[in-house]
Amino acid sequence: MAAPRPGRAVRGSSTGRPLMAALDLFGRRWNLRIVWELRDGPVGFRALQERCDNMSSSVLRQRLTELLDAAVVEQLPDTTYALTELGHSARRALRPLVRWSEEWAATLSPADSEDTR
Numbered sequence: 109m110a111a112p113r114p115g116r117a118v119r120g121s122s123t124g125r126p127l128m129a130a131l132d133l134f135g136r137r138w139n140l141r142i143v144w145e146l147r148d149g150p151v152g153f154r155a156l157q158e159r160c161d162n163m164s165s166s167v168l169r170q171r172l173t174e175l176l177d178a179a180v181v182e183q184l185p186d187t188t189y190a191l192t193e194l195g196h197s198a199r200r201a202l203r204p205l206v207r208w209s210e211e212w213a214a215t216l217s218p219a220d221s222e223d224t225r
Contacts, residue, residue: 111177133178134198138163138171143180143191147199150188 112118112132114125119135121128134140138160145151145159157168172189175181180195191199 111174113178133174133180136171136174138167139175140202142168142171142175143195143199143202146181146189146191146195150184150186150190152188156189 112129118132
């Protein structure tokens with residue numbers, strides 16, 4: 109399946125609105141994880157695979173191809189993978205979700221503690 113692109117029909121939307129294309133791209137399993145794992149700088153294929161819980165190499169290749177095609181990730185001359193400026197922008201856009209997830213975890217923690225008694 110080709111990488112989602114704004115202006116083309118994507119999963120869940122025949123219009124291809126930019127938001128729908130982005131939701132399709134980042135809703136694919138592992139894509140957000142790959143962006144997250146590349147947040148601190150370039151990573152080689154095997155190291156990235158390990159950071160992503162040893163996902164299969166064929167799935168990693170497919171996801172990297174989608175992210176490369178979407179201009180979110182680039183492959184450097186030394187064959188490592190890194191976020192592009194667009195990829196860093198996506199990572200920055202995720203910061204509110206990271207903060208929310210921490211609040212969510214803190215809110216649920218007391219309930220989880222009670223459940224374990």
